[in-house]
Amino acid sequence: MSVEIDVPFTPDPSFRSYLIVVTALSMLVPVFFFGFMAVVMMEDGGVALAVMAGIFLVLALAGGIWAYLFYDTVRYLLTTTEMTWGRGILWKQTGIVPYNRITNVDIIQGPLMRLFGISNLRIQTAGYSANQLAEIKLQGIRDPEPLRGVIMDFVRSGYPVAAVTGAEMPAGPASTVPLPSGGMAADAAVLQELRDIEAVLKRIEEKMQ
Incomplete structure (x- = not known):
């Protein structure tokens, strides 16, 4: 499957058919339940089977429509x-x-x-x-x-990959990656601040002696 970085992609088109089939098959569970209730309540077995078939068709159709539309949202x-x-x-x-x-x-x-x-x-x-x-x-x-x-x-x-699936950009060890200049400047500023604090503490110590 070819996928481009920073470009949205969808499932394979056959996933829509798969969803429709799975959803239709899942409707068999409530159909058997309602069918059993129909057999218990009705004396005519033919009518009960017709009720089961009707329920299945309605649920399968509704589920199929849902699956068809759901695919377009992924x-x-x-x-x-x-x-x-x-x-x-x-x-x-x-x-x-x-x-x-x-x-x-x-x-x-x-x-x-x-x-x-x-x-x-x-x-x-x-x-x-x-x-x-x-x-x-x-x-x-x-x-x-x-x-x-x-x-x-x-x-x-953690390295970027080229725009087409399967094309990998070479990755090197973390030690070879240069630090951003902004990060180095921040480190230098922190170090200078620590030195200033150390100098102030030394002057306070000298006055207390």
């Missing part, structure tokens, strides 16, 4: 310092995960996802890893290995 973004995400139809959700909090990136692919050729990237952070929970999931990713590689390159090195 957005991800990689920058040189953090990941951001957003999703939601009625209730919008957004989040930011800095790379320096990420501890691991796992690739998850169930049987149905394998059928559609997509995977999820489960992002674990320092605050969530103890419970084996993911703070964020990049869902519906086709060929997730390059994307995981880009994220982990940021996590390990």
